[in-house]
Amino acid sequence: xxxxxxxxxxxxxxxxxxxxxxxxxxxxxxxxxxxxxxxxxxxxxxxxxxxxxxxxxxxxxxxxxxxxxxxxxxxxxxxxxxxxxxxxxxxxxxxxxxxxxxxxxxxxxxxxxxxxxxxxxxxxxxxxxxxxxxxxxxxxxxxxxxxxxxxxxxxxxxxxxxxxxxxxxxxxxxxxxxxxxxxxxxxxxxxxxxxxxxxxxxxxxxxxxxxxxxxxxxxxxxxxxxxxxxxxxxxxxxxxxxxxxxxxxxxxxxxxxxxxxxxxxxxxxxxxxxxxxxxxxxxxxxxxxxxxxxxxxxxxxxxxxxxxxxxxxxxxxxxxxxxxxxxxxxxxxxxxxxxxxxxxxxxxxxxxxxxxxxxxxxxxxxxxxxxxxxxxxxxxxxxxxxxxxxxxxxxxxxxxxxxxxxxxxxxxxxxxxxxxxxxxxxxxxxxxxxxxxxxxxxxxxxxxxxxxxxxxxxxxxxxxxxxxxxxxxxxxxxxxxx
DNA sequence: TTCCGAATAT
DNA sequence: AATATTCGGA
Numbered sequence: 001x002x003x004x005x006x007x008x009x010x011x012x013x014x015x016x017x018x019x020x021x022x023x024x025x026x027x028x029x030x031x032x033x034x035x036x037x038x039x040x041x042x043x044x045x046x047x048x049x050x051x052x053x054x055x056x057x058x059x060x061x062x063x064x065x066x067x068x069x070x071x072x073x074x075x076x077x078x079x080x081x082x083x084x085x086x087x088x089x090x091x092x093x094x095x096x097x098x099x100x101x102x103x104x105x106x107x108x109x110x111x112x113x114x115x116x117x118x119x120x121x122x123x124x125x126x127x128x129x130x131x132x133x134x135x136x137x138x139x140x141x142x143x144x145x146x147x148x149x150x151x152x153x154x155x156x157x158x159x160x161x162x163x164x165x166x167x168x169x170x171x172x173x174x175x176x177x178x179x180x181x182x183x184x185x186x187x188x189x190x191x192x193x194x195x196x197x198x199x200x201x202x203x204x205x206x207x208x209x210x211x212x213x214x215x216x217x218x219x220x221x222x223x224x225x226x227x228x229x230x231x232x233x234x235x236x237x238x239x240x241x242x243x244x245x246x247x248x249x250x251x252x253x254x255x256x257x258x259x260x261x262x263x264x265x266x267x268x269x270x271x272x273x274x275x276x277x278x279x280x281x282x283x284x285x286x287x288x289x290x291x292x293x294x295x296x297x298x299x300x301x302x303x304x305x306x307x308x309x310x311x312x313x314x315x316x317x318x319x320x321x322x323x324x325x326x327x328x329x330x331x332x333x334x335x336x337x338x339x340x341x342x343x344x345x346x347x348x349x350x351x352x353x354x355x356x357x358x359x360x361x362x363x364x365x366x367x368x369x370x371x372x373x374x375x376x377x378x379x380x381x382x383x384x385x386x387x388x389x390x391x392x393x394x395x396x397x398x399x400x401x402x403x404x405x406x407x408x409x410x411x412x413x414x415x416x417x418x419x420x421x422x423x424x425x426x427x428x429x430x431x432x433x434x435x436x437x438x439x440x441x442x443x444x445x446x447x448x449x450x451x452x453x454x455x456x457x458x459x460x461x462x463x464x465x466x467x468x469x470x471x472x473x474x475x476x477x478x479x480x481x482x
Numbered sequence: 483t484t485c486c487g488a489a490t491a492t
Numbered sequence: 493a494a495t496a497t498t499c500g501g502a
Contacts, residue, residue, distance in 0.1 A: 186495055212485065225485080230495055233487065 016131040017042035020064065024054040024082065025071040025097075030120070034069065037127050051077035055085055062090040066134045069118075072098035072105060080112050087113040088220075093133035097122060187227045196220065197231060206239075 021043045025031045031047045038045045046065070048054040051074045058065065068086060072079035083094050096109040097118040109117045115133040118126055189197070200217035201209050211229035218228070 189494080210486065226496070229485090229487070230497090234494075236487090 015135075019043040019131050019134060020066045021045050021130070022054060022057065022065045022068045023047045023070075024051055024068065024074070024079075025049060026051075026074040026076070027071070030071070034122065034127075037122070037124050038069075040124065041128050043127075043131075050074070051079065051082045055082060058086060058090055058092070062092075065092060067093045067095065067130060069095045069097060069130070072096055072109065080108060083109065083112045083114055093137050095130060095133065187223065187231075189231055193220065193223075194231075197228070197235070201232075201235070 019042075021038050023031060023034045023038065023045060025034065025047075026049050028049060031049055035045045035047050046057070048057060051070070054068070054070070055077075058068070070079050070082055074082075079096060079098075083096060086092055086094050093115040094113065095116040095118060096114040097120055098105060099120045101119045106117045115136075116130070187193075196218045197214060200214045203217055204210075204213050209232065211225045211232055214232065215223055215225050215228045
């Protein structure tokens with residue numbers, strides 16, 4: 001087992017004690033109460049009644065705190081915003097809290113990366129254990145590094161930073177660290193990241209995009225232009241493919257039936273079903289790429305998107321929030337559903353040991369899964385550091401990928417699905433299944449697993465999660481769909 | 483020189 | 493499949 005004291009946790013000597021907690025709440029009363037309670041836990045407490053202030057504090061010295069506890073409702077800045085910023089900039093575990101336990105909000109919190117969500121009134125017993133999140137994160141970090149080491153053992157030489165180019169400044173937060181020597185971790189384009197990307201692209205305009213501009217706009221320090229370029233390339237491919245499908249559909253007789261690519265694997269084939277489109281598209285792809293890309297440009301793509309979305313999403317396409325809306329739109333295309341009707345595949349938790357050996361064997365870093373959907377040869381879910389591949393369910397299957405993008409989410413490594421904050425889309429959640437989500441009342445309180453032998457375990461969670469056929473929303477990851 | 487993007491490599 | 497790297501050309 002790991003030597004828990006091994007990782008350079010600041011003050012690892014007496015670990016849980018002295019945990020540096022930043023509490024953010026606009027209500028001074030709560031602030032006081034929390035402070036008191038936290039101090040009773042032997043934590044080192046800093047309070048703050050303004051989110052912005054908190055952010056400043058955090059930015060000032062990002063290594064000054066171990067964990068943040070923040071209220072959700074605050075006048076100066078939405079708690080979620082804060083959460084997001086923190087996740088982005090320093091990657092500290094953040095616990096959210098609020099009085100209401102409204103499912104949506106909790107979910108939103110979790111989706112935004114909260115590692116826990118506490119309901120007020122908060123009691124001691126809920127605070128006593130918050131250090132686990134810090135620990136969990138550390139474990140993850142260590143593991144990530146090990147994994148990377150193993151994974152990239154070979155390409156050691158690497159580019160020596162020859163001249164004084166602007167080197168990425170790398171927030172130690174982002175495990176992008178290339179410390180020690182030789183690791184160039186691959187960028188994982190999480191939904192989150194991709195969102196930023198698309199947002200930037202849209203802002204610039206398809207006609208004027210370039211990796212550089214996008215990179216700048218995205219403001220993700222550790223990304224490189226190459227990263228973006230690569231992604232952009234793929235994105236363009238995606239767009240043109242998208243457009244071609246559109247054209248095809250149009251050609252084939254304006255049947256704008258939404259269900260064309262419906263998931264019914266075996267069902268009576270709809271006249272437009274894939275075989276044709278598939279092939280012809282692939283065949284043409286190369287040729288058309290450029291052209292169509294340009295066309296796409298000229299057509300107002302929001303239109304296109306609308307077309308695509310018609311019927312897939314219930315209700316009219318919302319145009320509010322243009323940016324974000326547009327962002328996801330293209331991805332919405334007929335290639336996916338908003339929700340799908342299978343229960344979440346089962347995740348079998350592996351122990352650290354097992355997993356590790358997996359890596360060493362250079363075996364697929366994939367948890368055992370039980371895909372419940374059709375034809376897929378997909379692996380369904382990954383719960384490990386890198387996402388190697390997403391199921392190639394182009395036409396039909398939505399995918400759930402569990403990415404480490406959610407490192408610090410509530411469930412530790414068995415993260416939530418990687419759908420992400422499509423702000424307005426929470427509507428799309430199949431409400432029935434969620435009346436009693438695991439998030440709300442599940443807690444880590446009292447869980448000992450961390451210090452036990454199976455750090456990555458999510459005991460109860462698992463059963464909770466899988467037992468019922470909760471349906472999960474699928475956010476199209478367009479791009480991630482091959 | 484820096485940036486692009488297609489092609490190609492991993 | 494997803495991302496990185498290369499390389500000829502603006």
